[in-house]
Amino acid sequence: MKHKEATGREFKPLEHVMVPEHEVLDKNEIDKILAGYNIEKEQLPKIYDSDPAAAAIKAKVGDVIRIIRQSPTAGRAVFYRMVIKSSK
Amino acid sequence: MVVATPKRIKQIKFGLISPKEYRKMSVTRVITADTYDDDGFPIDMGLMDTKLGVIDPGLRCKTCGGRAGECPGHFGHIELVAPVIHVGFAKLLRKILRAICRECGALLLDPKKKEEYIEQIRILRKMGQSAEDVVSEVFKEARKSGTCQYCGEAQQDIKFEKPSAYIEVDEVDGIKYEHKLMPTDIRTRLEKMSDVDAEVIGMDPNNARPEWMILTVLPVPPVTMRPSITLESGQRSEDDLTHKLVDIIRINQRFQENREAGAPQLIIEDLWELLQYHVTTFIDNAVSGVPPARHRSGRPLKTLSQRLKGKEGRFRGSLSGKRVNFSARTVISPDPNLRIFEVGVPEAIAKELTITMNVTPRNIEEAREYTRRGPENHPGANYVIRADGRRVKVTEINGEELAELVEIGWKVERQLKDGDIVLFNRQPSLHRMSIMAHEIKVLPHKTFRLNPAVCPPYNADFDGDEMNMHVPQNEEARAEAKILMHVKNNILSPRFGGPIIGGIHDHISGLFLLTNSKDKINKNDALELLAKMEIRELPEPVGKENGAPYWTSKQIFSQILPGGLDIEFKAEICEKCDQCKGVDCEHDAYVVIKDGVLEQGTIDEKAVGAFKGIIIDKLTKEFTPDIACKFIDDATRLSIRGIMRKGFSFGIDDEYIPDEAQSQINEVLESASDKVEKLIAAYKAGELEQLPGRTIDETLEMEIMKELSKARDSTGEIAGRHLGMENSAVIMARSGARGSMLNLTQMAACVGQQAVRGERIQRGYAGRTLPHFDKGDLGASAHGFVKSSYKNGLSPTEYFFHAIGGREGLVDTAVRTSQSGYLQRRLVNAMQDLEVQYDGTVRDTRNMIIQFKYGEDGIDPMNSDFSKPEAAKRIIDSVMGKVKE
Numbered sequence: 001m002k003h004k005e006a007t008g009r010e011f012k013p014l015e016h017v018m019v020p021e022h023e024v025l026d027k028n029e030i031d032k033i034l035a036g037y038n039i040e041k042e043q044l045p046k047i048y049d050s051d052p053a054a055a056a057i058k059a060k061v062g063d064v065i066r067i068i069r070q071s072p073t074a075g076r077a078v079f080y081r082m083v084i085k086s087s088k
Numbered sequence: 089m090v091v092a093t094p095k096r097i098k099q100i101k102f103g104l105i106s107p108k109e110y111r112k113m114s115v116t117r118v119i120t121a122d123t124y125d126d127d128g129f130p131i132d133m134g135l136m137d138t139k140l141g142v143i144d145p146g147l148r149c150k151t152c153g154g155r156a157g158e159c160p161g162h163f164g165h166i167e168l169v170a171p172v173i174h175v176g177f178a179k180l181l182r183k184i185l186r187a188i189c190r191e192c193g194a195l196l197l198d199p200k201k202k203e204e205y206i207e208q209i210r211i212l213r214k215m216g217q218s219a220e221d222v223v224s225e226v227f228k229e230a231r232k233s234g235t236c237q238y239c240g241e242a243q244q245d246i247k248f249e250k251p252s253a254y255i256e257v258d259e260v261d262g263i264k265y266e267h268k269l270m271p272t273d274i275r276t277r278l279e280k281m282s283d284v285d286a287e288v289i290g291m292d293p294n295n296a297r298p299e300w301m302i303l304t305v306l307p308v309p310p311v312t313m314r315p316s317i318t319l320e321s322g323q324r325s326e327d328d329l330t331h332k333l334v335d336i337i338r339i340n341q342r343f344q345e346n347r348e349a350g351a352p353q354l355i356i357e358d359l360w361e362l363l364q365y366h367v368t369t370f371i372d373n374a375v376s377g378v379p380p381a382r383h384r385s386g387r388p389l390k391t392l393s394q395r396l397k398g399k400e401g402r403f404r405g406s407l408s409g410k411r412v413n414f415s416a417r418t419v420i421s422p423d424p425n426l427r428i429f430e431v432g433v434p435e436a437i438a439k440e441l442t443i444t445m446n447v448t449p450r451n452i453e454e455a456r457e458y459t460r461r462g463p464e465n466h467p468g469a470n471y472v473i474r475a476d477g478r479r480v481k482v483t484e485i486n487g488e489e490l491a492e493l494v495e496i497g498w499k500v501e502r503q504l505k506d507g508d509i510v511l512f513n514r515q516p517s518l519h520r521m522s523i524m525a526h527e528i529k530v531l532p533h534k535t536f537r538l539n540p541a542v543c544p545p546y547n548a549d550f551d552g553d554e555m556n557m558h559v560p561q562n563e564e565a566r567a568e569a570k571i572l573m574h575v576k577n578n579i580l581s582p583r584f585g586g587p588i589i590g591g592i593h594d595h596i597s598g599l600f601l602l603t604n605s606k607d608k609i610n611k612n613d614a615l616e617l618l619a620k621m622e623i624r625e626l627p628e629p630v631g632k633e634n635g636a637p638y639w640t641s642k643q644i645f646s647q648i649l650p651g652g653l654d655i656e657f658k659a660e661i662c663e664k665c666d667q668c669k670g671v672d673c674e675h676d677a678y679v680v681i682k683d684g685v686l687e688q689g690t691i692d693e694k695a696v697g698a699f700k701g702i703i704i705d706k707l708t709k710e711f712t713p714d715i716a717c718k719f720i721d722d723a724t725r726l727s728i729r730g731i732m733r734k735g736f737s738f739g740i741d742d743e744y745i746p747d748e749a750q751s752q753i754n755e756v757l758e759s760a761s762d763k764v765e766k767l768i769a770a771y772k773a774g775e776l777e778q779l780p781g782r783t784i785d786e787t788l789e790m791e792i793m794k795e796l797s798k799a800r801d802s803t804g805e806i807a808g809r810h811l812g813m814e815n816s817a818v819i820m821a822r823s824g825a826r827g828s829m830l831n832l833t834q835m836a837a838c839v840g841q842q843a844v845r846g847e848r849i850q851r852g853y854a855g856r857t858l859p860h861f862d863k864g865d866l867g868a869s870a871h872g873f874v875k876s877s878y879k880n881g882l883s884p885t886e887y888f889f890h891a892i893g894g895r896e897g898l899v900d901t902a903v904r905t906s907q908s909g910y911l912q913r914r915l916v917n918a919m920q921d922l923e924v925q926y927d928g929t930v931r932d933t934r935n936m937i938i939q940f941k942y943g944e945d946g947i948d949p950m951n952s953d954f955s956k957p958e959a960a961k962r963i964i965d966s967v968m969g970k971v972k973e
Contacts, residue, residue: 037927037929037937037940038927043931043934043935043936043937044936045936045937045938071944071945073943073944073945073947074941074943074946075945077944077945078940079940080940
């Protein structure tokens with residue numbers, strides 16, 4: 001794929017109203033969360049590294065992302081996802 | 089224990105079996121079409137050869153030495169004299185034949201292209217995706233080539249004739265020469281195909297060479313999968329598969345004899361075709377274009393593919409679902425005297441179904457008593473199982489004797505009796521309340537009896553519905569049924585967080601009539617109303633009339649409410665005034681219950697109905713399911729007494745409206761017709777104002793529809809004015825017992841517009857709906873507006889339109905149920921293994937997290953208040969004592 005030149009007008013997913021908050025977690029936080037659920041990292045839901053939101057926060061394969069979403073039932077819902085390599 | 093990455097099935101390999109493999113797995117070659125000799129012993133190298141497994145008791149398998157039941161059976165084989173095509177691959181063979189060279193068997197593509205395709209297929213396979221699209225492109229591309237790139241041979245067209253004939257068409261000077269390809273020719277071509285080429289067409293040459301699609305050896309399935317049955321007459325009746333194999337062997341032999349004798353080509357070809365037919369029907373007896381092979385009686389044979397396919401096939405009929413023991417099925421009928429968690433079981437069924445008692449020091453006397461009573465004397469026993477595991481049938485004669493022999497460690501299969509826990513089910517089992525645990529009540533006659541209040545969860549009625557009953561066979565199952573599935577633990581529906589069991593129809597009408605009346609009820613009547621309940625004392629009477637004490641109907645109802653119940657809510661009959669007057673409601677629609685006393689308000693669907701009943705909801709959530717159960721029992725019984733006290737009926741006279749009302753209705757309809765005519769005139773004159781986003785025609789239709797529905801509503805209103813609370817239908821509609829005011833309007837005033845797909849009726853003849861109208865008539869009556877009421881009767885044209893609209897409704901329901909059923913099936917299949925864990929997460933069987941908190945909020949919808957996020961409010965109110973004031 002050719003590399004496009006930055007024009008400063010690219011679509012920024014994180015700024016879109018319908019895209020929830022994404023952040024990459026550091027090692028300590030990950031350990032705490034995994035211990036809290038008593039799981040291994042592989043048991044988390046996954047997200048592709050090519051996912052526009054994941055790419056926007058520069059998440060690398062193996063990172064864990066926290067997503068905070070507005071929920072119609074709970075008001076605020078927190079999710080964690082492990083970044084995996086997309087096959088394409 | 090933490091399982092890091094749970095193990096999964098890595099792969100399943102599918103392929104074709106090579107003739108070599110067939111011979112390797114075969115234990116014997118089958119050459120004779122005969123099965124048994126004169127003494128009834130299986131013939132060697134026949135279809136029932138004992139090398140293929142045994143089914144007769146006493147014989148031993150010559151291959152594995154196992155007895156009948158131990159030996160799984162072994163495959164044999166038939167050497168086909170001439171190769172035949174496997175029908176399942178006929179279509180694929182056609183594609184391949186057209187894509188390869190008729191001389192050198194090479195795939196007609198350039199080497200570079202082949203490489204590209206192989207690469208594409210490999211990538212798709214690696215990603216776990218289907219390579220179907222690429223392969224079909226390969227076939228399409230390869231077919232285009234007229235001459236072989238490798239040997240220069242000119243290619244010919246190949247015609248395919250169903251089910252398995254391939255004909256090559258050669259064109260010389262405009263004259264077509266047809267030449268039939270025999271399976272041998274095809275096999276030769278396929279054999280020449282290279283492994284690389286096989287890969288390009290999506291086959292794995294190690295597991296599936298193309299030529300293996302043409303059978304030279306036929307496997308003979310083990311006898312265990314085609315057992316013969318001995319009839320009473322001593323005659324043997326063979327399985328359909330065996331019959332088919334006999335045919336194949338016979339033709340195979342005849343073919344060989346004829347060929348060796350040097351028979352003419354024509355006869356050989358005929359026999360070849362016959363062999364092809366038999367092998368084809370052996371595999372699939374429902375191939376289009378092939379007459380199905382029939383039994384002597386005319387019944388089509390059930391061959392291999394028929395055993396697997398369809399509803400009664402191996403997958404759907406034997407693996408996904410099968411027949412079960414300890415179950416019963418019969419028609420259901422209502423019995424309001426049963427408690428809601430009971431089920432009336434016919435004595436005949438109770439005598440047939442059993443529960444196994446393990447005899448212990450504590451129940452030995454009981455067990456002996458059942459045995460003594462025998463199978464004919466209702467709570468008796470049908471079998472006893474001795475300590476050594478032998479089953480002994482209990483009979484009228486040996487009962488006494490056997491009872492004395494019963495010892496600890498024996499088992500007694502005793503008949504069902506009152507109080508036993510059973511599972512009760514009605515199909516379709518769409519939600520968990522479709523199977524609930526009931527307690528048995530043995531009753532005379534032949535139907536299952538159930539309390540009509542449990543109809544809603546089963547969606548049952550008594551127009552001939554049948555239901556199933558299952559008897560759990562061990563303590564664990566019974567305990568689980570009692571704790572998880574008991575009716576009283578399923579009053580609330582997890583679908584919407586409200587009660588799904590509650591009053592229906594007459595229960596609601598009855599309580600409405602009772603609590604809405606200002607009747608003074610004397611002692612006799614009060615006791616009569618409450619007779620079926622366990623009420624031992626009447627409250628203080630409100631006053632005296634003619635020296636006799638009397639009670640109000642609200643007092644009577646209060647008797648079935650538990651003390652400590654405090655609620656206020658608006659009843660179903662609430663008119664939704666702009667300014668709710670609350671306690672001062674003039675319709676008595678504001679219900680106030682304080683400490684279990686109905687102070688004011690009317691009891692209707694909102695209070696005790698299934699789906700809506702607030703009292704039931706509150707009793708289950710804040711009291712106990714047992715109290716709620718008792719309340720439903722009492723409320724339904726009281727209501728039936730209540731409705732019988734007044735009497736309740738509906739007839740055609742209840743649809744009568746006075747003449748002046750009728751003429752008002754006619755006026756409304758008249759003026760509506762005029763308005764429609766005006767709209768049409770405006771449309772024709774081009775003066776109609778177009779609605780945004782609509783064409784002019786759509787605008788006209790919408791305006792007409794709007795006008796007519798307005799007219800129908802106002803006729804309903806006029807009729808409603810003359811149909812008051814003394815009318816049974818109005819009582820039912822307003823209290824929520826059954827029907828709606830719309831139904832009543834249609835009966836008494838005007839049926840209204842008949843619609844197909846939400847539009848007025850347009851279909852029919854060219855330019856008009858019926859020959860009764862002018863072409864291009866856009867008027868109300870020409871497009872399905874029914875002015876008449878059901879009572880007055882419909883005109884012929886109206887009747888016809890009504891039938892059109894009615895038919896659409898029927899078709900819709902038929903289509904919708906099948907579609908939504910399948911949708912639900914897929915959804916349930918996808919989610920059935922997900923489980924909410926103790927830490928609140930939702931996980932699958934691999935322990936992968938699906939949701940971090942169930943439903944994102946961790947709330948159990950069953951215990952929420954009608955799925956509204958107001959559970960907290962209720963708790964705060966009760967803690968603050970707001971309700972109690």
